[in-house]
Amino acid sequence: MFYDKSVVAQILAITRLTRLTRLHTAVEYFIREHGFHCYFFVINSTVSLNQSEPLRLHNLADDWVQLYRDEHLINTDPLVHYALNHQLPLDWRSLMTLPDYDTGEQRRVMILRAHHGMASGCTVPLAIGGLHARFNLISEQDGERAWDHVHQFLPYALLLGNVILERTRTLRGQDGTTTAQQREAHCAEALNSRERECLVWASAGHTNNEIGQRLGITERTVVYHISNACRKLRARNRQHAVTRAILSRQLPLEGLPVQFDSQGGGGD
Template identity: 30%
Template sequence: MGQFDDTLQFIDDLEHASTPEGVSRLLLRLTGNYGLTALMAGTVPSPGTPKSRQRSHAMLCEWPESWLERYVARNYVDQDPVVTYMKRQPSLVRWSAAADRLQVGRSGKRVMGDAGEFKLNDGLAFPLITLEGTVVMVSLGGEMVDISPEALGVIELAATYAVGRALQLQNAHEIFARRPDLTPRETECLKWAAEGKSEWEISQILGISEHTSEKHLLNAKRKLGAVNRVHAVAEAIRLGYIS
């Protein structure tokens, strides 16, 4: 199987992934062929962001936990040559090349040296701009990085698609987590409402009074923030109550 076929198979596998973590594992399985075994993707905290809030900027994280703890504890985001480079010139770059071009000082060398302690000797970083205009920094690293010029495009394409898919799944999970808590009866009433049944017909199907079926639908509309029955049904479908 050629490189193009491998990429198509990778994209197909991503479409079947059900969680952001599953997407991350698939990406690292591919990039591991080039020595890239760790992944970080997220927005870059503003200078001075409290350490307690820096982790919340990470959207995907497959870094060694001990390295992440040290990175946050020592506020390395403000000293990391790769982050600094990406702020100045947002484009695909090798970690080592970013450090060389910036002619980093002692603090930058300390970050790179500490990363090496966790078998992150070199890597790749590039920006990903979402449809909302948010800039996400994607960084892949490893101990023995071996990337040919031809492989750079494949890795960037695969990582871009994977991070986009992971964010899509992440947003879906967040929406699901925020969805209102409908009761089984409210859900049943909405399902029959989606079939075009009236309150009276729903009451006959479920063996309840018409007043009770009306009350269940009103409660469902209120919880869903819907303005009418049609809106409530649409929201219930969007949030997965009706399939």
């Protein structure tokens, strides 16, 4: 299903899958094709690996899952804490430089990850319909080239995480909410060309001022266009709007900037 397609098109192809087993297989194949070796996805980030969690997909090694359970690492896992308190995807190296993420216990969790073959990666906080989720994309490679690859892949990780969340909720049929949200998406207003342009540059992490300079408009006008796009797409913030615009085919599949702002923090 991924033959000779752009990265975004490959991710969007996953939306056609109709079984969780096929979803897991497709995600595992996709990430390996793009330089990653494992992933972890869970709805409701506070639920640990040692509890029954029907909405969880991953291909983590059994020894890591056992260790995580036995030592209750979820209590000091910085990736869990970040996903609960932030909205933007972030590579782990940048995450660990943020305030409140440099305790000895948190560093120990990340060191244990590295010892179990998870040397680099990123965490994507997700939320939809009152649910919170997180998606970890993981590489066994370390070094500058590995971290550069993780950083450059962040926009795709954000899109992939949202696709997995949407598919998982649909296939589980939680309270019929997905059908309602799909109807809502179909009713969203179409973006105009300027709103699409602003979202394209916002997807690369540019500030309102930088977007204005690129497009030859004022910062205030940029704010106006992005606010309109969020309203039309019924999005919480600009990154959510970017994701919904891509999923609804209102942003082009090709040519999106791949740079992403590495600064952590809350949403815009």
